[in-house]
Every structure is written in structure tokens, then in C-alpha cells.
Amino acid sequence: MTQHDSVAQRGSVEAGAEQVVVLGAGPAGLGIARELKHRHGVDPLIVDRSDAPAASWRARYDGFRLNTCGFWSHLPGQRIPLSFGRWPTRDQMVEYFDDYVRRQGLRLRLGVRAERIDRDGAGWSITTDDADVRASAVVVALGNHNTPGLPPWPGMDGFTGQLLHAADYRSAEPFGGQEVLVVGSGNSAVDIALQLSSAVAAKVWMSVRTPPQLVPRSTAGLPIDTLGPLLATLPVWLLDGAAAAMRRVWFGELAGVGLPPPRQGIYTALRALAKVPTIADELVPRVKDSRIEIVSAVESFETNRVVLADGTALAPQVVIGATGYRRGLDALVGHLGVLTDDGHPVTNGPPAAAPGLWFAGYEEPLIGPLRAFRRQAPDVAAEVVSHLAASSAASQTLSR
Incomplete structure (x- = not known):
């Protein structure tokens, strides 16, 4: 077993339906997943092509330190330890993200690459390099540093x-x-x-x-x-x-x-x-x-x-x-009309780019990205839950 096996499963996405799929196990995706689970009782599946969460942070160069103050740069529901100091290092941030996944009880499927998202009835179908997965709602949080x-x-x-x-x-x-x-x-x-x-x-x-x-x-x-x-x-x-x-x-x-x-x-x-x-x-x-x-x-x-x-x-x-870096979203969603000419999502956070489809973490704010992710996560999660409720109500009406 690896250090992530207790909270994440590698590969083998089971074909079937999920309420919510979050694409990307970086800080934006982790924060939204946490809000969905702990505020709203929705347990999303997080899918990521890497073998560990926060992979881009693990790949940063030796000697890297956070450019924003650690006190302000935490994700929702869990602060960065004060013992990490004002400017946490790469290894300290990786330790924080690993601990976040464990303590928040997030459900990850690692080593699975999402290749394309298509409309599937009232929901979405996500083609991966392993198996397709269906979801009522999808949050794309792959980040600006994708490729x-x-x-x-x-x-x-x-x-x-x-x-x-x-x-x-x-x-x-x-x-x-x-x-x-x-x-x-x-x-x-x-x-x-x-x-x-x-x-x-x-x-x-x-x-x-x-x-x-x-x-x-x-x-x-x-x-x-x-x-x-x-x-x-x-x-x-x-x-x-x-x-x-x-x-x-x-x-x-x-x-x-x-x-x-x-x-x-x-x-x-x-x-x-x-x-x-x-x-x-x-x-x-x-x-x-x-x-x-x-x-x-x-x-x-x-x-x-x-x-x-x-x-x-x-x-x-x-x-x-x-x-x-390139965002690398064209193959995934370019056919859906949800990207600008330069490949940027037409919306970042609320409102949805399409019914049941959100993008998150695609900004470079003055307050720093981690702080912005924490502020954005509750709003995205609340809108996702509202969409799920509306979809459920519509489905029940049609079945009568």
C-alpha cells in the first residue's frame, strides 16, 4: 500500500453514475469536494491523471516557497500548520495537501486521465483512458498549469x-x-x-x-x-x-x-x-x-x-x-462551446458554463490563488447542490 491508498483508489473508474465528478485533485478541486461533502452531504468523486493529489506542487523545484503567507493560504475547513512558518516550503505544502485529503475524507481515483466530456441526457458522460463515468454534475478544476x-x-x-x-x-x-x-x-x-x-x-x-x-x-x-x-x-x-x-x-x-x-x-x-x-x-x-x-x-x-x-x-x-503553461482544455470540452478563443473557460466559478458543468480555479487573483480557491469553493458547491436538487425535482415530476 502507498501513503494514498487509504483515501484514494488508483485506476479502474467503474462505469456508472455519480452525483458529482470533480476533475482535478489540485487545491481548487480538493476545496470544492470538501465543501460538497461536509456542508451539503454530497460525496463527489475526484478524478486525476496523476498518482497523488496536488501533483503540480510535488513537481516544483527544490527550494520553492509559497509566495503568499501561509496563514491566509489554506483551503476551506483546515488551516496550514503555524509550525510551517510564514512562507511554507514545497514539501510542507505537499504534506498539508496529503493531510487535507485524509482528514476531510475525500474520495479520489488517481492515475485516470479524463479525455472528453459529453452531454448525456440530463447529465454528463466523461470518457477516460480507463472507463466512462456518468455524472449529474461535473466540476473541471484541472488548473492553469496543466501542460x-x-x-x-x-x-x-x-x-x-x-x-x-x-x-x-x-x-x-x-x-x-x-x-x-x-x-x-x-x-x-x-x-x-x-x-x-x-x-x-x-x-x-x-x-x-x-x-x-x-x-x-x-x-x-x-x-x-x-x-x-x-x-x-x-x-x-x-x-x-x-x-x-x-x-x-x-x-x-x-x-x-x-x-x-x-x-x-x-x-x-x-x-x-x-x-x-x-x-x-x-x-x-x-x-x-x-x-x-x-x-x-x-x-x-x-x-x-x-x-x-x-x-x-x-x-x-x-x-x-x-x-x-497551456490549460489543455480543448480536447476535453472544446466541442461544447464553453471556452474562449484563447482556450480559457467562459466562466470561472459561478455561474455554470453549461447546465451542470462548472470550471473552477482558473484565475490569477491579487489575493493569491489558494486564498481565492477557498473563497470560491463554497459558492461553487452551493450552486452544484442547487442544480442537483432542481434536476432531482424535474426527474420526479417527469416520472409521475
């Missing part, structure tokens, strides 16, 4: 150096003494560049296409996300202006080292492009003392070189692309 993606850079297939996605990065140690180009300016890119530049790599460049929104991890002794609920109530123009002013106070003038102020304001970028601010307390000193060199965007690859947008070229031995 790692590198841009289709010209010439990348002929590059003789090492090219990998940040999802495959675990620690800086294998890259000791090498010259490394990190592509991206989000939090993962920054963390990787910081690890590499801590007397490990011989040279570290960070390629930036769009200047990031820079914020500190804490201010005046308070975690920056403490202010999230208050900030979310303020006008966008005011948030953008205040953040720009505070950036100058926190970090000074950075245009000379390759990090000019972004054209869009911090909250405008978050709402329009889901661009999460970058924690920059350690990055800025490393850039100022040249341990990390900011360079322009990657345009193409040659045999042993990377050509940049400004016409210059580098010769890194390793390129690590912290270039984001």
Missing part, C-alpha cells in the same frame, strides 16, 4: 545546447559552472535565476519580453498579500497608480539595468492578462550587482547561439524556459 509550453522559437530544434522547460527544473546543482539563460520574468523564472546565481552557474542571463510588475514579499513587516482584500475593493486606476509609486520607493530606478516600469498598471495587467506580480526583494540586488543580467526577448535559435530581439546574440550552454 508545460515552450514558444515555437525558430531554430530551437537545431540548438546544440540544453533546452528545457521550467517544469523540468529541480535544482541548480546540475548546472554548476555553466552559462545559463532563463527565459521569463515571472516568479518561477526569478526563483530559478536566483538559485543559479548563488555561486552555482558561471553566468546567468534573464530574458525579459515584457517588464514585470515588481513587488516585495512583505512591506512594513506585513506580507504583501495581507492587503489583498482591501486592494481588491479599490478602483483599478488608483491601484495602478499606487503600485507604480510604491515600486519606485521599494526598488528605485531600474530602467538602466533592463527593468523599466511596465506600460500597464499592476491591476490592469492582472485583470487583462492574468499577469501575476513578481516578488523582487532578492532579484533587484542581484540585477544591480550584475549577478543576473537582464537581456531582451528571445527571437530565435542558431546551432549554438540564441538571437535576441535587439539583434544581439548569446551563447548559453543551457536555456531554461519559464514560459508558462
